[in-house]
Amino acid sequence: MTDQDTRYEAVRSRDARFDGEFFFAVETTGIYCRPSCPAVTPKRHNVRFFATAAAAQGSGFRACRRCRPDAVPGSADWNARADVVGRAMRLIGDGVVDREGVTGLAVRLGYSARQVQRQLTAELGAGPVALARAQRAHTARVLLQTTGLPVTEIAFASGFASVRQFNDTVRTVYATTPTELRAAVRATRRTATPSAGIPLRLAHRGPYHAGAVFDLLRREAVAGVEEVSGPPGGRTYRRTLRLPYGTGIVAVDERAGDPGRASAVHPGGWLDARLHLTDPRDLTTAVQRLRRLFDLDSDPYAVDERLGADPRLAPLVAARPGLRAPGAADPEEYAVRAVVGRAAAERLVRAHGKALDTPCGTLTHLFPEPAVLAQSASEAGSVSVPVAEAEAATGTTTRSGTTTRSGSRSGAGAEGPLGVLTAALADGTVRLDPGVDRDDAQQALLALPGLDARTIAEIRARALGDPDVVPPGLDVPDTWRPWRTYALHHLRAAEER
Known part of the structure; x- marks a missing residue:
């Protein structure tokens, strides 16, 4: 959606399909939101659009406390694109800038730090440091609102170099102090102790056919490392993870009673997860690995529209809207x-x-x-x-x-x-x-x-995580591009009935 008037129409209709694909900010309030924000739609001349939350923050806008734009699914472009910007976004999401700095990111991409800075800023309105900073702010909010960790520990666990930098960033992004941000949810939500794990909602856009994903994970489960328990419709996937700073045990729940069908009212949703980490600095990396495993940043609308136009696939897509192509945790x-x-x-x-x-x-x-x-x-x-x-x-x-x-x-x-x-x-x-x-x-x-x-x-x-792979020897039409991986998952799901 490159046309700004078209983007504004998405905001007017509160279209959740575009959450994470772009953000809008209101100049009169100084707040930025996701397209589906339920607040009163601002006037067109007061609205600015941004490709990333980091770009909105860099322009001086604060995150909306109502729609929490920092918690949206990631753009599906970053999984599909093979250029330097897409690759950089995947690495930043995995925490590489926090661990290795911009120089480490550039080395992994095979470019100079200046080239990476220039390309990201030109396309996304923010460089790698700003993008990583926005991600650290989101991690900090999650830890503040879902755990009982001391604020000082949260500062370093989120990837900040100092408590002062942590405090300044939280004030800039959320227009409140870390203590006030934590207090705001205590009245309505009990925070978990570190030993109880970190509860999370892993957001996705559009319908999510969870049953097929959990069926696949159950068939593949390697004893000792992972398991799937519970009855269909209410299963839990658990596994161990080796992470940069320590280890983790993660659990993700299949939403009970979720048939994977779209809702006209609220087509987006989430998977509930719990993370037990030996070092909370691994939170960002663990979340990104789960998102790749469960293919939570996919755009099911684009996938289903393209594949549903094919006579052979149309009935399969109609039977399983939002079918995902799972990735790998490691x-x-x-x-x-x-x-x-x-x-x-x-x-x-x-x-x-x-x-x-x-x-x-x-x-x-x-x-x-x-x-x-x-x-x-x-x-x-x-x-x-x-x-x-x-x-x-x-x-x-x-x-x-x-x-x-x-x-x-x-x-x-x-x-x-x-x-x-x-x-x-x-x-x-x-x-x-x-x-x-x-x-x-x-x-x-x-x-x-x-x-x-x-x-x-x-x-x-x-x-x-390539969405367009066909094993050798299979003859499939080019009209299935760039979602041939998803097309094959539809064909295999139909064979397994």
Whole structure:
């Protein structure tokens, strides 16, 4: 929506489809909002539009306390786009600027810091520091309003360099002090203690077909690392996470009774989640990984409109509006699982996964790091899990929950597919982080001996979150672009009925 008059019409109709796609600010009040804000629509000549919340904040506007524009789903563009701006936004969302600075972001993108600054500012109205600052402010608000952590701890957990910087940012963005921001919700909401975890609502736009996502996660679940419990319609997905500063256990609930159908009144929604983190500085990264796993920043309206125009897909789209294309909570973990299959992945967890200090129900381990698996392969001549034997025992290899075929690859040794892949991931020959160029990553994977093109396509679709992937050998029409990954999920969901 590049035309400002068209954007204003979206604001007038309080159209939630565009939450996160753009923001509007009111010059007479000094407040910026999401398009679906329920407040009285301002006059057109008082409205300014911004591509990001950071740009609105940089122009001196405060976040609306009614619609909370900082809590909207992310723009679907950042997942679909392969250019430097899209890649930068994915990395900033993952917390790279907080951990490595603008220089680290630029190195990952392969550009100079000045080039990154110039491109982001030109298109989004804010540079990487401002974008990261807006994200830190949102993290701070979540921690203030949902936990009992001391304010000083929250300042550093949110990524701020000092308490003064934290206080100044909160005042600028929310027009209140951190203490007042916390007090405002205490009367209506009980904050959780750190040991009880951090409760969150993971927002999404449009209809969300949760059943298909939870079905897929249940089929793929690797024992010890993840589980899906409860009856259909009210299931909970839980898993362990290795994060930059520590570890985490996350739980996400399937909305009870949610059929995944659109509501004419309020088509958006959320998934309830709880995060138990050993270090609260990992909150932003953990949330972004969950958003990628559950494909919460997708634009189901654009996807369904394009695919629903095809006679073959139209009835499937009508039956499952808002069907998502799940990603991965840990791209490197998913790549290993795609190569070896679930049965062997469970053996890898038992043999090489790091045990949790305190098991949480059936969750007992972190998935082993590529460096650990590569070292095991190098020292022993093979990873101490007979992959071929594991696949032969089950007769099948399940990858991505979409394809089941006989185990055709053998060799978990240092020169086998698993050993080669983990060595490449460990030494950086293959990168699968959120900001990697997907074509470069695919070429690096193709250069590894023993990895077939179909497995690499699965890694690209899931680990790299590419919405337009077709495995080799499948003939699909170009009219399904740029959502061919979603089209294949519709076809597979129909086959599984």
